[in-house]
Amino acid sequence: MESALEEIEFLALSANRVDVLRLLAERGHTRTELASETGASQATLGRILSDFQERSWIRRMDSEYTATATGELVATGFTDLQAIIETERRLRDVVxxxxxxxxxxxxxxxxxxxxxxxxxxxxxxxxxxxxxxxxxxxxxxxxxxxxxxxxxxxxxxxxxxxxxxxxxxxxxxxxxxxxxxxxxxxxxxxxxxxxxxxxxxxxxxxxxxxxxxxxxxxxxxxxxxxxxxxxxxxxxxxxxxxxxxxxxxxxxxxxxxxxxxxxxxx
Structure with a gap:
């Protein structure tokens, strides 16, 4: 099993992964909708969705994908971390x-x-x-x-x-x-x-x-x-x-x- 830092790195190294998980934590999306909102190709989306399903971060219901409870937890935590880092970067020169x-x-x-x-x-x-x-x-x-x-x-x-x-x-x-x-x-x-x-x-x-x-x-x-x-x-x-x-x-x-x-x- 990957460490927590490795999981963070997995998510952070791809803006598409971050965007897809955030969107699915908000509501269910089809692959077509995800492609439209993220600009990612179908091949890229296929890999992302497969990786997320493997981690039990998302589930598929008919044609839609949606985040699981743990997927929402990861999405919320990562969004909070991004906000913290963005705030720190803005305050870095005046801290x-x-x-x-x-x-x-x-x-x-x-x-x-x-x-x-x-x-x-x-x-x-x-x-x-x-x-x-x-x-x-x-x-x-x-x-x-x-x-x-x-x-x-x-x-x-x-x-x-x-x-x-x-x-x-x-x-x-x-x-x-x-x-x-x-x-x-x-x-x-x-x-x-x-x-x-x-x-x-x-x-x-x-x-x-x-x-x-x-x-x-x-x-x-x-x-x-x-x-x-x-x-x-x-x-x-x-x-x-x-x-x-x-x-x-x-x-x-x-x-x-x-x-x-x-x-x-x-």
Whole structure:
């Protein structure tokens, strides 16, 4: 009897085998239907169906073939493995920058996420993606270790025109950096002066930068030196729930920002 790895290799080495088993796990098919959907020749299909019957993965009923219970098990497992590998390949270049300890959801939830990385022609692509989403959002919630010039400018302008509601939790260091810059301090004061925005300060490190823009979750990924390496955004419901819990927890632990405090004085 072949080993489990040999069986996996048998299936994986032929795209036609994978497609045929997947189709038969969904419903019964005739050989003509299988040929039409896979593009495989009748000779190839004959070999595949014979091999599958030998393994008891499929059975024939009249002119149709259908997967057995174990055939469905193999098809489902292999499809899951493919999805995992495809997700891993997409995340491979950014995995070192993920706040993995804070991400309590299954990484498979990122399978359809949009990953944006800098390039020579678009070095600010991740930030540009954020600003694009930010300008269209009606409600924004965030927790972050940074609050950059472009972001606070958009938020301040949107909240000032009643186009957006904003709640943000930031590290004390991030707020100090803004307060030390005359122009940005003015933006921050204007933001705090509107009824559409609330800002809180958190002591200690903030290990992630997550923003909820209506139904979209946006993650900014930075390296150990604070350099922006990538961004990920998704409307996955499970990740949305995780992000909301994270923002709520940080919000509860933070204190309302008062720029009159001595530490933020000009």
């Amino acid at each position: 070192d920058f993920l706040p993995a300890e804070s991400m309590t959801f299954d990484l498979k939830r990122l399978a359809n996420a949009t990953i944006t990385t800098p390039s020579q022609t678009r070095p600010n692509a991740p930030l540009s993606r954020l600003l694009e989403l930010l300008e269209d959002a009606d409600e924004v919630q965030t927790v972050s270790h940074a609050f950059n010039e472009q972001t606070i400018t958009v938020v301040q302008e949107q909240t000032a025109t009643d186009s957006q509601l904003f709640n943000g939790v930031f590290s004390r260091r991030a707020i100090k950096a803004l307060a030390a810059d005359t122009e940005l301090r003015g933006r921050l004061e204007a933001l705090l002066g509107t009824d559409n925005a609330s800002v809180r300060v958190l002591d200690g490190d903030v290990p992630l930068a997550v923003m909820i823009l209506d139904d979209v979750v946006y993650l900014l990924l930075r390296d150990e030196y604070g350099v922006l390496r990538a961004s990920i955004d998704t409307d996955d419901e499970v990740i949305r729930s995780w992000a909301q819990d994270a923002v709520d927890d940080y919000w509860a632990d933070a204190t309302p920002l008062d720029l009159e405090d001595d530490e933020f004085s000009e």
